[in-house]
Amino acid sequence: MLELVTPLIAPIVVLHVVIGIVTYVTLLERKFAARMQSRIGPYRVGYHGVLQPIADAVKLMMKEDVVPTAADKPVYNLAPIVFLVPCMFIFATLPFAPGLGVADLNIGVLFFLAVSSMEIVGLFMAGWGSNNKYALLSAMRAVNQVISYDLPFVFSALIPVVLAGSLKLSDIAAAQSGLWFIFYPVIGQLAFIAFIVSTVAAENRAPFDILEAESELVAGFRVEYSGMKFALIQLGEYAHILGASFLGALLFLGAWSGPGPEWLGPIWFLIKAMLVFLLVTWVRWSFVRIRVDQILALSWKALLPATLLLLLATAVVVVWRANAGL
Amino acid sequence: MTGEVLAFWVLAILLVGSALMVVLTKNLFHAVLWLALALTGTAGVFLLLEAEFLAAVQLLLYAGGIVTIVVFAIVVTEKLVGERLSQVSRRITGGAVVSAALVWLIVSSIMERPLAITRAPMSGDLTQIIGETVLTRFALPFELLAVLMLAGLMSAIYFARPED
Structure with a gap:
């Protein structure tokens, strides 16, 4: 009976837990940003603002749903869904502890990368369907950035794959029971830096946020969205960044390994993912926006060759160690 | 009817329908989106054949590919250059005849030598x-x-x- 029910219930549980975490991650970011800027942040709703995300959600649900007259209606209405679904699929393959997850695929990392790259289709539908110059410009800028930073992201994520010798996420986590890959001499640290930089870029956050640059494009591709559709886009965006944080924690920080009994594993994993998330947020609130050409140059001239070389070096080290019998 | 057969038919209808929409719709941007759906459907077919690797690669590569086509679609439509360019299907009859002939060729050759129903086990x-x-x-x-x-x-x- 349990075998029959688990595949049905596990996705529902994971979906709700993820949405819950995503909602509270927004509060974490606002509090963290406020702290960095010597502000207090959300404070009024509940104790120290703990109920703020719920108030936000209720507000967004009650808001009027405004659809621009000139919008391409089917595309405009479908875009938030197309944007959200791949971001939620990310969590289908994540193991939260040994044997705890929806589906531990053999090609876990590849599935993650493939699904998260589909997000751009929804972004484009939003940008084009809104029939708004700012939204369209934002979508055009997204192409530059997403195509440029997909490759460094994939390469830096492949380095732990080569070190662990498996594409399966649980195998990669298990391979770090002795030494977390971030502590792997030289390779680990460089790969982690490359991963963080390309994550920040892939999530379109400052200093790489030209596609939503509020001073020139207002809010970019989602400028025409309001109410629940806006909420879905925000949810998708934060789910994506949370997924990338979990991936970073799994690839480099040893996933669920940590002191204490085994059932603490998922909590350790969550803490590590939150650390990666705060690192990305820290970068976001510390740097100013850079120009398009600087963004492209950083990717094609520095990050891409560097990660490619690092991947080759990792392969050489792994083969050499295997031959030396280490 | 097993789940696999049902999934196959759903995917097949989705694939053929979206592929037809790619060539039949007038709006260039919509054509690209239908193409995205068709390519995702292809990934589904790979999944059905238990080739997860191919399915993931299909999504990974074609997501980037679609984005590039979208850029071209936007650049050549009225939004940026101010000139209306709708997709017209010229010689639609000739095209229909050629594709019908192709379908007939493929179906008849499969009918002549039916493929083994049971798949060879993957080792x-x-x-x-x-x-x-x-x-x-x-x-x-x-x-x-x-x-x-x-x-x-x-x-x-x-x-x-x-x-x-």
């Missing part, structure tokens, strides 16, 4: 098998493909370079 991890064969038995064709793509890239740069 081992498909991803691993692909990786090993590409780097050993098929190393030469694999490298030749890489050279071919490099040649394509270089000719694109040649055509795109400014006149001097």
